[in-house]
Amino acid sequence: MNIVVIGDSGHAKVIKDIVFASGNDVIGILDDKYIDIFIENKIVKGPITYLNQLLKDDQVKVIIAIGNNNIRQKIVSRINIPNNRYLTCIHPTAIVSPSAIIGNGTVIMPGVIINADACVGMHSIINSNAIVEHDCLIENYVHISPASVVTGGVKIADGVHLGASSSVIPLVKIGSWTTVGAGAVVVRDLPANCTAVGAPAKPIKFHE
Known part of the structure; x- marks a missing residue:
């Protein structure tokens, strides 16, 4: 399964390891600290607004890799995608x-x-x-x-x-x-x- 990770900090490193250990692939890491879209180690990186492009593939799922509960809730509200697009x-x-x-x-x-x-x-x-x-x-x-x-x-x-x-x-x-x-x-x-x-x-x- 192809996964997009929202957030690119220390917590995100742990989440990426779990995604890989579970047999899935990270295809994108999105964080608003980025302005432009670029490729790093075969992974797309860029701002969170790029998520809609990656979700055009119906098989892609999302995980929010941010430890702060309040920020995590705000991002869920902001991106407003169906619950079934999130990875457990x-x-x-x-x-x-x-x-x-x-x-x-x-x-x-x-x-x-x-x-x-x-x-x-x-x-x-x-x-x-x-x-x-x-x-x-x-x-x-x-x-x-x-x-x-x-x-x-x-x-x-x-x-x-x-x-x-x-x-x-x-x-x-x-x-x-x-x-x-x-x-x-x-x-x-x-x-x-x-x-x-x-x-x-x-x-x-x-x-x-």
């Missing part, structure tokens, strides 16, 4: 239960474990060696950072970012667009639109 990108070393559901545009990185009846929404990132346990609901535009552990029955709303090596105990709910600091331990529900740190994690500020 799963590294071969990840362990994903047959009963788990993974949404379009989501990236599952090396060493991830996603257990039975978990559901991960669209355009989310489950980063290296993270664990999503049984019956979790992870909504859209979420980023679960490396080595984080989300235990059973947790609900994580849209746009949440869990910092590296954070943990969430069973049945906890985290409100939309909340950020949980690295190494935090979430032992009770967190509201939307806050930053929470510590063990146990507590909100230290709120934002719109």
